[in-house]
Amino acid sequence: MKTPSLLGLLLKLLRKPGTLASAAKFAEHFPVAEVSTRAARGRAAVFPLTELEEFGKALLGAPIYQTALPRYDTLDKILVIPPLYTPLRLKKMEELMREPVFSDVETGCSFGGFRSTMPVSVASMGSTPVWNKVSLAVAKAAAETGIPMGVGENVATVWGYSKRVKPSQPCFKERVMTYLENLKGPYGGVFIQQSVEDAYDELWNRVYSDPDITPYIEEGKVGFEIKLGQGAKPGLGGETIVDRETALRLSQKYSFDTDPGKVVKQLYERHSAPGTFTPEILRSMIRLMHNNYPRARVWVKMGPYRDLEKVAELCEAEKADLLWVDGKEGGTGLSPVTALKDLGLPLIACLGKILKLKQRLRLDFIGSGRLVDGGDIVKVLCLGCSAAGLGRAFVVAAYSGGVLGVKNYLETLKVEIQLLTSAVGKYSVSDLGPEDIAATDPALARELGIPSVYV
Amino acid sequence: MMVRVPVEELEKYYKTVRTEKTAIVLKVQALASRAVRDWLDNHGFLELLPPIIGPVTDPGIRGAKQVSIDYYGREYKIMSSAILYKQMLATALGKIYFFSPNIRLEPLEAATTGRHLVEFVQIDIEEAYADYNKAMSTAEQLLSHTVNTVAREAAPLLDKLGRKLPRFNPPFKRITHAEAVEILRQHGENVNPLAEIPWPQEEKLSRIMGEPFFLTDYPRGARGFYDREDPNRPGILKDFDLMFPEGYGEAASGAEREYEYSKVLARLRESGENPAKYGWYLEMLREGISPTAGFGIGVERLTRYLCGLQAVWEARPYPKVPGVYSP
Numbered sequence: 134m135k136t137p138s139l140l141g142l143l144l145k146l147l148r149k150p151g152t153l154a155s156a157a158k159f160a161e162h163f164p165v166a167e168v169s170t171r172a173a174r175g176r177a178a179v180f181p182l183t184e185l186e187e188f189g190k191a192l193l194g195a196p197i198y199q200t201a202l203p204r205y206d207t208l209d210k211i212l213v214i215p216p217l218y219t220p221l222r223l224k225k226m227e228e229l230m231r232e233p234v235f236s237d238v239e240t241g242c243s244f245g246g247f248r249s250t251m252p253v254s255v256a257s258m259g260s261t262p263v264w265n266k267v268s269l270a271v272a273k274a275a276a277e278t279g280i281p282m283g284v285g286e287n288v289a290t291v292w293g294y295s296k297r298v299k300p301s302q303p304c305f306k307e308r309v310m311t312y313l314e315n316l317k318g319p320y321g322g323v324f325i326q327q328s329v330e331d332a333y334d335e336l337w338n339r340v341y342s343d344p345d346i347t348p349y350i351e352e353g354k355v356g357f358e359i360k361l362g363q364g365a366k367p368g369l370g371g372e373t374i375v376d377r378e379t380a381l382r383l384s385q386k387y388s389f390d391t392d393p394g395k396v397v398k399q400l401y402e403r404h405s406a407p408g409t410f411t412p413e414i415l416r417s418m419i420r421l422m423h424n425n426y427p428r429a430r431v432w433v434k435m436g437p438y439r440d441l442e443k444v445a446e447l448c449e450a451e452k453a454d455l456l457w458v459d460g461k462e463g464g465t466g467l468s469p470v471t472a473l474k475d476l477g478l479p480l481i482a483c484l485g486k487i488l489k490l491k492q493r494l495r496l497d498f499i500g501s502g503r504l505v506d507g508g509d510i511v512k513v514l515c516l517g518c519s520a521a522g523l524g525r526a527f528v529v530a531a532y533s534g535g536v537l538g539v540k541n542y543l544e545t546l547k548v549e550i551q552l553l554t555s556a557v558g559k560y561s562v563s564d565l566g567p568e569d570i571a572a573t574d575p576a577l578a579r580e581l582g583i584p585s586v587y588v
Numbered sequence: 589m590m591v592r593v594p595v596e597e598l599e600k601y602y603k604t605v606r607t608e609k610t611a612i613v614l615k616v617q618a619l620a621s622r623a624v625r626d627w628l629d630n631h632g633f634l635e636l637l638p639p640i641i642g643p644v645t646d647p648g649i650r651g652a653k654q655v656s657i658d659y660y661g662r663e664y665k666i667m668s669s670a671i672l673y674k675q676m677l678a679t680a681l682g683k684i685y686f687f688s689p690n691i692r693l694e695p696l697e698a699a700t701t702g703r704h705l706v707e708f709v710q711i712d713i714e715e716a717y718a719d720y721n722k723a724m725s726t727a728e729q730l731l732s733h734t735v736n737t738v739a740r741e742a743a744p745l746l747d748k749l750g751r752k753l754p755r756f757n758p759p760f761k762r763i764t765h766a767e768a769v770e771i772l773r774q775h776g777e778n779v780n781p782l783a784e785i786p787w788p789q790e791e792k793l794s795r796i797m798g799e800p801f802f803l804t805d806y807p808r809g810a811r812g813f814y815d816r817e818d819p820n821r822p823g824i825l826k827d828f829d830l831m832f833p834e835g836y837g838e839a840a841s842g843a844e845r846e847y848e849y850s851k852v853l854a855r856l857r858e859s860g861e862n863p864a865k866y867g868w869y870l871e872m873l874r875e876g877i878s879p880t881a882g883f884g885i886g887v888e889r890l891t892r893y894l895c896g897l898q899a900v901w902e903a904r905p906y907p908k909v910p911g912v913y914s915p
Contacts, residue, residue: 421859
């Protein structure tokens with residue numbers, strides 16, 4: 134499978150004035166180099182000895198990623214804290230008849246009605262060209278690894294359902310079928326979003342009645358994801374920029390900053406609506422999904438809204454299979470600066486709410502928002518989620534090394550999850566809990582209901 | 589019960605259509621259509637020509653997909669049901685009906701139910717200032733007249749098919765959706781109380797009841813946005829299905845309509861759609877229309893029942909079964 138190289142992407146960015154700054158900014162806000170190294174070197178990147186170093190000669194310490202203090206609390210304020218006494222390790226030893234090691238940690242799990250080889254899911258990423266271009270590499274790698282994958286909104290409407298509208302951009306069905314056809318065994322599942330604009334073309338009905346997809350629906354490998362917003366722009370609709378040709382084609386279905394039929398310019402802002410919700414509307418929506426698509430999983434994805442608890446309660450009552458909560462650090466193709474800066478709850482605040490909700494609700498959660506390594510994932514699991522959602526990291530990994538890059542990257546995550554889980558004396562990711570982490574800030578610990586490193 | 593997908597019979601339909609059985613079925617169908625028209629015309633209903641294409645149609649139900657066509661550069665839909673036109677036509681003309689051709693690209697699983705066709709004809713009936721009790725009364729009288737007329741006049745034809753029709757005596761029994769869920773539970777079938785009853789269980793219910801009956805008061809979320817929510821019982825819709833006896837399933841489906849602008853707007857969101865798509869319809873509601881109620885009877889399903897056929901594809905010329913390429 135051909136994928137554009139990371140170098141190619143950087144060169145493209147460099148050719149365009151102004152984009153150098155945005156590339157630098159992306160690298161500043163997202164650890165591109167780290168993910169890229171993982172994609173290139175796979176599990177070797179987990180143990181960071183360079184070619185010049187050998188074990189015993191290198192001097193390694195805690196990496197200091199942060200160049201500036203974050204403006205709000207992040208997962209960096211939480212550490213995974215192992216105990217010395219580990220009764221579950223003893224139990225594992227009885228089972229294995231030898232001392233357990235980190236690779237004995239079982240990462241296989243179930244969430245949202247799908248089985249997965251590890252507690253990780255590819256987030257629903259939509260039609261943004263930079264992502265869509267490498268989406269097939271990620272689909273193949275995710276399927277071969279056996280983790281669920283989302284297909285974001287607007288893909289079918291913008292890039293075509295089963296035929297490419299632009300030679301360089303995969304269409305909707307290519308993304309779905311590349312994933313489904315590469316699945317092996319009982320693992321994985323694809324979940325598909327539908328924006329109000331996709332609803333115009335009845336995307337879900339089309340998928341549900343598509344003969345190529347039907348066998349997978351019967352296997353329980355297909356879900357639909359109701360999108361209630363995203364981390365980077367809660368309360369706002371999809372925003373993106375498209376060229377004139379695309380704008381003209383889509384002018385019936387989306388609203389643009391100016392009418393592409395009347396005003397000629399190079400690029401147009403394409404806006405889509407955030408959608409209007411009340412508890413009644415959401416309740417009926419989930420019921421309608423169960424009614425119309427009885428054999429599909431129903432996932433709900435929300436942004437970092439202040440009424441997270443109420444939404445979760447409703448999702449549980451209506452038997453949604455999973456609630457995905459995207460923290461404000463979540464990635465996006467385009468978001469107004471003001472939203473990135475000032476809109477929405479940080480992921481850690483969402484996770485604090487989820488941890489409390491898990492005490493009384495039987496509902497699977499996924500947390501997402503700038504998660505990069507195994508440590509991030511373990512923290513999310515300790516805070517009540519069944520899995521962690523990642524998006525941008527897969528884009529970077531795919532540009533760095535195509536399918537293999539993404540698989541390498543996933544392997545680094547798996548090894549790190551196993552390392553940290555075994556460190557706290559546990560051998561299944563489902564055993565992780567708030568007792569395994571502590572906050573470096575006593576006030577934060579109190580608010581989250583987890584231990585403080587000082588107590 | 590799963591029925592076989594009739595690939596051979598459909599691909600070589602020129603052979604199927606020349607069988608004696610098909611000829612009998614189509615004659616019974618013509619007779620039934622005439623009986624329907626007689627009854628409706630005698631009861632003050634006006635027959636209209638059905639609209640077939642438009643900017644929107646009934647949002648798909650149970651996962652069926654609509655068909656789009658290019659209409660001078662804009663996208664139009666072929667009616668999956670002409671429901672959205674019925675309200676205004678009844679407001680303007682009182683009591684109306686049409687024989688409306690509908691297209692629904694049903695999911696492949698529907699090929700083996702014996703009850704689904706991609707192309708079918710629905711007798712659409714709508715009445716102004718009627719509630720759903722009135723609509724049910726119309727439906728049971730109309731259906732009884734039709735079945736009894738066919739039983740009487742087509743007896744020799746039905747004999748050749750080995751079909752004995754019972755006499756229909758309205759009023760029919762009425763049970764609520766919640767009661768149906770409970771009856772099924774007592775017979776060992778657990779169904780979702782918040783959704784439409786799945787096809788196999790619906791068939792079972794029809795056998796348990798043993799006579800034609802109405803299934804009423806569906807939960808909100810189980811049906812389209814145009815079925816009216818009972819203002820006194822939030823979450824319950826004032827709608828119904830009329831079921832054939834003998835396990836033949838649904839004969840008609842109807843409701844009192846939601847006709848208030850703000851309610852329809854909120855209900856439209858349930859399907860995740862942009863209300864802007866229904867602009868002309870919403871504008872009409874905002875101007876104000878009469879409360880109406882009505883229902884639709886599938887002609888092929890009616891024929892299937894009358895003739896005692898295993899599958900609905902046998903009940904029309906050149907049938908289109910989901911997923912089968914045939915002339």
